[in-house]
Amino acid sequence: MTPTAAAAPRPIPRDPQADSSLALLADPYRFISSRCREHGSDVFETRLLLRPTLCLTGPEAARLFYDDERFARAGAAPEALRATLFGEGGVQGLDGERHRHRKALFLRLTAPEAVDALARTVRQAWRQAATRWPAGEPVTLYDAAREVFTRAVCSWAGVPLPEAEVRLRTRQLSLLFDGAGVLGLQHLRARRARRATDGWAQDLITAVRGQAGTAPQATALALIAHHRDADGELLPAAVASVELLNLLRPTVAVAVYAVLAAHALHQHPGQREALLAASPEDAPMALACFVHEVRRYYPFFPAVAARTRRAFRWNGYDFPAGRRVLLDLYGTNHDARAWQTPGAFRPERFRPERRAVERPGSERTGPPEQRPFSFVPQGGGEPARHHRCPGEGLAEQLMKQTLQFLLHELHYSLPPQDLSIDMSRLPALPRDRLVLVPQAAVLR
Template sequence: MTTSIAPPRPIPRDPQVDSSLALLADPYRFIATRCREHGSDVFEARLLLRPTLCLTGPEAARLFYDGDRFARSGAAPEALRATLFGEGGVQGLDGERHRHRKALFMRLTAPDAVQALAATVRQAWRRAAAGWTPGQPVVLYDAAREVFTRAVCTWAGVPLPEAEVRQRTRQLSLLFDGAGALGLPHLKARRARHAADAWAHSLVEAVRSEAGAPAHETALTCIAHHRDPDGELLPAPVAAVELLNLLRPTVAVAVYAVLAAHALHQQPGQREALLQATPEDAPMAMACFIHEVRRYYPFFPAVAARTRRSFTWNGYEFPAGRRVLLDLYGTNHDARAWQTPGAFRPERFRPDRRAVERPGSERTGPPEQRPYSFVPQGGGQPSHHHRCPGEGVAESLMKQTLQFLLHELHYTLPPQDLSIDMSRLPALPRDRLVLVPQGAVLR
């Protein structure tokens, strides 16, 4: 008796000649929407005139982080390499070189280091608020970017003269705030990358020119003196890129800080729940709120890889060398993994002692139990997958911002447009969340 093997199914294709403009018009919902239309977790589209496979969902995320099938080298579009990532950084490495370089960032973002950064951020928020005039509007997005720039440079050992604060804040912000734009905003992001690379390069060279061991170890000195597996120092331009890969994402947490403040005011009862939590429950309540902000709101729309070889998945044949995008926002809202994904429910992250999968309901629990369904900054494990090692930094800075807004500042929100602009990268409230301080910071 012989058995026949079913031939691979053809991957559904987007009918447009090129779907780049459709993606830019709705970057967070493009992949999931098309997948629903095709009745598949994968479809093919031409993006920037290049055939690209688009994936969504937890099962697809698990596939995407299979290092035997996917590589990151050469996967990111040139526009992102020229602005967001830079050349030679950890995001484009694979295998042992990636693991070795990733270990540097895991060390720099260890719990003790994050705690020290959090203390610096707390003081930076207080310093900023001390300069605000009661009754005068403050754009929270602008304030948060400057606060985080000051804090991360102080913490990392990066000299930041007062006269350069606005300049460096703007440069670091443009690396993520203009990377996905078109036209003039993107050109500004490219110029900012060039200037920021030169600045970071000079910092690395200054550290390397110092005689003897540094007086104390900082993130800047760690990166400047880091050696790859071959025992050689990183080329100075690459070390500069990695320094920016620490500074830039920290400043980008300003997006999450604004979205967390947005949730305080737009999600019914959340402010009161955090304020009324008992001392015993307050840390859990805050953590669950922050997790849900990161799941519910848009941050990164997708991440890129390329197939190492041809293989079959779910009956579909994936060709070798094909660029692939994994849908992060859609996976965070996939109804197969999340009950009522369109609702803001921090309690979904509370530990469930029963740990039982119940038909028609979702299993509750912390993010580490959901490495392929909770993917706001990538999936898998940070230590050996391409998941961002700075998630602890993001959560800590969000926590400091929320505690500042909840317990240290009297303010009101004037009339404004708080709708989220989903066509923007990164997505933000259309008026960037304006608040009006009503008095001195409470002590």
């Protein structure tokens, strides 16, 4: 009997453009999913910055992407992101045991008790900010949130922040994520901000290490300064400074989510009323589901990068070794194969007591931990094992504190403005950054 021949591989669809960099920049959140729909495939090949790149979308593609035997992160991120967003030598570019060991530091820094302490600091920072806002004068929430989170995370982390430096550090930390994925003058500013913040953070690390004979402090700054890598050696000061910024920068970047959460309150008034009317027993769950849906529904990171470790076949497609691969996060969070009515804002889809309707293609409802490869706003998989962001709990708590402040502690109105989301911007935001007019703060 003749053995059955292996099925021939299918050719990976190719984008017809010679280079798709400008198309990606023009529509960074929808580029991959729209091209995948055109090709009728969860994968296609294109060229980005003249480099062949495979683009993936969907939950099954996400499951593949987080297979550490097939994908690596070292050298995958474009140089423009390493020079601004990530820095050199940080945890994002590590693999295997080196990654797990370094990741353990961030899991410790973002443990629930540490996040609770930061949340208390943020709560107080919002209240203090409100005392500086003249009643009746407009406040741009994006600007306010970035300053609030800068003040709070520096205080919590043990990073000295003189009042005279607050605006400078807020602007510099913001540029690391607000100018990383763009071209032109803003990107040059982001590179300058990276050099300045690297120097600032390295001075902080050196100062902490120079405090010989003093009792060790349990601050985030001290833990990073004294962290020993998998080889038992202290991190080089330059690398430790990158990791300090990898804690400060993403915390300030939660300002994006804070604005988007406020946008959702305004755009979906029924949800606002439901949050205000929730019983004391149900309020925490209602708020958590609202925050999860904001993170699913709105754009944040458009994609993450890796490279193939070796050649392999997936779904009939041959993946070559050493190829850069982008996983579509926004499109996966809106994939109709995993989410019913993905274009609708429905926090109740995250309630654990809901059960999926038993029919093919029905949505599996429940909390995010049950959806590690379909709910991927900050990466997929498990934080302890994969390259999923360990700061998701931190982001959720800061969003909750902001929502509690807006719902219960600040009387405000929204003047006429453009609230449409600018999807060509990285990160995406309402075009007018959400302007509110405080009437009074109810301080407790």
